[in-house]
Amino acid sequence: xxxxxxxxxxxxxxxxxxxxxxxxxxxxxxxxxxxxxxxxxxxxxxxxxxxxxxxxxxxxxxxxxxxxxxxxxxxxxxxxxxxxxxxxxxxxxxxxxxxxxxxxxxxxxxxxxxxxxxxxxxxxxxxxxxxxxxxxxxxxxxxxxxxxxxxxxxxxxxxxxxxxxxxxxxxxxxxxxxxxxxxxxxxxxxxxxxxxxxxxxxxxxxxxxxxxxxxxxxxxxxxxxxxxxxxxxxxxxxxxxxxxxxxxxxxxxxxxxxxxxxxxxxxxxxxxxxxxxxxxxxxxxxxxxxxxxxxxxxxxxxxxxxxxxxxxxxxxxxxxxxxxxxxxxxxxxx
Amino acid sequence: xxxxxxxxxxxxxxxxxxxxxxxxxxxxxxxxxxxxxxxxxxxxxxxxxxxxxxxxxxxxxxxxxxxxxxxxxxxxxxxxxxxxxxxxxxxxxxxxxxxxxxxxxxxxxxxxxxxxxxxxxxxxxxxxxxxxxxxxxxxxxxxxxxxxxxxxxxxxxxxxxxxxxxxxxxxxxxxxxxxxxxxxxxxxxxxxxxxxxxxxxxxxxxxxxxxxxxxxxxxxxxxxxxxxxxxxxxxxxxxxxxxxxxxxxxxxxxxxxxxxxxxxxxxxx
Numbered sequence: 001x002x003x004x005x006x007x008x009x010x011x012x013x014x015x016x017x018x019x020x021x022x023x024x025x026x027x028x029x030x031x032x033x034x035x036x037x038x039x040x041x042x043x044x045x046x047x048x049x050x051x052x053x054x055x056x057x058x059x060x061x062x063x064x065x066x067x068x069x070x071x072x073x074x075x076x077x078x079x080x081x082x083x084x085x086x087x088x089x090x091x092x093x094x095x096x097x098x099x100x101x102x103x104x105x106x107x108x109x110x111x112x113x114x115x116x117x118x119x120x121x122x123x124x125x126x127x128x129x130x131x132x133x134x135x136x137x138x139x140x141x142x143x144x145x146x147x148x149x150x151x152x153x154x155x156x157x158x159x160x161x162x163x164x165x166x167x168x169x170x171x172x173x174x175x176x177x178x179x180x181x182x183x184x185x186x187x188x189x190x191x192x193x194x195x196x197x198x199x200x201x202x203x204x205x206x207x208x209x210x211x212x213x214x215x216x217x218x219x220x221x222x223x224x225x226x227x228x229x230x231x232x233x234x235x236x237x238x239x240x241x242x243x244x245x246x247x248x249x250x251x252x253x254x255x256x257x258x259x260x261x262x263x264x265x266x267x268x269x270x271x272x273x274x275x276x277x278x279x280x281x282x283x284x285x286x287x288x289x290x291x292x293x294x295x296x297x298x299x300x301x302x303x304x305x306x307x308x309x310x311x312x313x314x315x316x317x318x319x320x321x322x323x324x325x326x327x328x329x330x331x332x333x334x
Numbered sequence: 335x336x337x338x339x340x341x342x343x344x345x346x347x348x349x350x351x352x353x354x355x356x357x358x359x360x361x362x363x364x365x366x367x368x369x370x371x372x373x374x375x376x377x378x379x380x381x382x383x384x385x386x387x388x389x390x391x392x393x394x395x396x397x398x399x400x401x402x403x404x405x406x407x408x409x410x411x412x413x414x415x416x417x418x419x420x421x422x423x424x425x426x427x428x429x430x431x432x433x434x435x436x437x438x439x440x441x442x443x444x445x446x447x448x449x450x451x452x453x454x455x456x457x458x459x460x461x462x463x464x465x466x467x468x469x470x471x472x473x474x475x476x477x478x479x480x481x482x483x484x485x486x487x488x489x490x491x492x493x494x495x496x497x498x499x500x501x502x503x504x505x506x507x508x509x510x511x512x513x514x515x516x517x518x519x520x521x522x523x524x525x526x527x528x529x530x531x532x533x534x535x536x537x538x539x540x541x542x543x544x545x546x547x548x549x550x551x552x553x554x555x556x557x558x559x560x561x562x563x564x565x566x567x568x569x570x571x572x573x574x575x576x577x578x579x580x581x582x583x584x585x586x587x588x589x590x591x592x593x594x595x596x597x598x599x600x601x602x603x
Contacts, residue, residue, distance in 0.1 A: 056597065061432060061594070062594055062597060081438045084436060084438040095428075097433070100351050105347060109340055109341075
């Protein structure tokens with residue numbers, strides 16, 4: 001398991017010639033989280049939240065300023081080389097591979113850097129090329145690859161050492177939808193096979209689909225954590241229910257008002273009456289029952305629950321004070 | 335060697351695809367120009383004779399032989415520094431520094447692999463340059479093979495050693511040209527590639543002695559121009575090796591923090 005306790009990473013202020021250094025920045029500020037094997041854990045936040053810095057510390061690329069990070073009990077500072085054998089990092093943006101080598105040569109070279117046994121390496125390279133759909137382009141120099149192909153090769157590179165923990169920083173950035181879908185399937189399979197995955201992504205549907213547990217950070221601090229469903233429910237954001245009637249029914253407005261939720265009345269393009277209901281709970285069932293009992297004929301009923309994206313935005317807006325405290329409390333209770 | 339040989343192969347593949355002739359011609363041209371200009375100056379200005387002061391300072395009256403060995407050593411040094419010292423900053427510029435640092439492979443064998451590729455290339459360049467020098471009339475006596483081999487190994491360690499801290503400086507400041515050219519100017523002035531360091535004021539001469547290439551050059555010239563036995567060149571060889579290994583140890587110590595500075599500068603969010 002990867003465990004961070006009160007992780008802090010402070011970047012010194014930038015020095016400029018003949019000017020005093022700027023203020024230091026806490027990119028990560030007392031973050032405690034755990035990434036178990038065999039599960040996909042999400043790390044979410046807005047830009048500048050400290051996600052990438054956190055991932056770089058977990059990947060041993062940066063050292064923590066204070067706090068501790070362990071991977072299977074090994075400290076990232078004192079056992080960096082041993083940890084590097086167990087982890088890998090895939091970052092979005094199609095870099096991290098050699099442009100003047102072919103896809104196969106890249107994987108061969110990284111296999112050597114990870115000391116993958118020769119008996120295993122060639123088979124693994126073939127499997128990974130197949131997995132990311134680059135078998136036909138394996139002999140092509142990477143500088144001739146499209147952006148998506150480079151990103152797919154970068155994904156294969158990240159799997160070359162069969163890592164026990166995989167850190168994914170926006171892995172589907174720039175990928176076509178079918179390839180991104182395939183990658184999500186790969187990630188889910190890896191987790192099923194026992195790999196611990198940490199995922200950051202701007203595509204929150206991806207996070208909702210893959211992650212059993214999500215940490216939300218803002219300005220380096222933990223704001224909240226839980227399952228995507230629990231996080232969404234915890235924000236108490238309103239469900240919206242849109243209802244359209246076949247024709248005007250005088251008793252319906254009173255019946256809707258009796259539900260006690262905030263609502264708006266209007267008409268649609270065909271001059272049919274519409275009701276827009278907002279409530280912390282899903283009142284679609286109660287609304288439909290009330291409308292029918294009041295003599296209304298429903299032609300359309302659409303329910304929009306709050307999404308994880310809505311929840312993240314709400315949490316980011318509500319931090320730092322209350323959110324950070326509740327986050328710490330949640331971590332402590334875990 | 336698990337990392338060195340794959341890195342050697344990788345660099346050969348990249349070189350053959352990207353810089354098939356450019357580096358070769360560039361390095362060779364510098365050596366040929368150095369020897370060619372020395373030849374013209376020696377005959378047009380010096381009348382084909384070196385002054386007594388030169389023989390006293392250089393330990394030989396063979397000015398063209400002296401410059402030819404210096405030019406060969408200069409080509410070798412520049413090529414090695416350009417490849418080994420710039421290896422990490424090139425990774426950074428191509429976006430592969432993080433994936434390289436992320437792997438458990440150690441830096442030393444990686445840099446040895448880069449150095450081996452530079453070494454194999456530069457041997458060919460030096461041979462071509464020496465052929466040119468012989469063609470225009472430079473006479474090189476048959477060297478003492480054991481001393482030459484020892485001097486070659488010591489010079490390789492020296493140049494490799496000095497390249498590693500330079501690599502750390504380059505990636506930590508995110509700049510290569512000023513750093514490398516400062517070293518090249520210092521080497522050209524202080525190490526005695528084309529004139530004896532004895533002509534320099536004492537402080538500069540001592541500064542030159544701090545660069546292992548100075549003692550490497552003395553050993554190379556002893557092997558090639560003076561046919562010196564190993565025992566005669568031993569003090570310079572030992573000094574060169576000691577300095578080269580000291581620079582290497584300091585460089586390896588600095589490289590890890592320098593890599594983290596470079597990665598930190600790459601993004602802080």
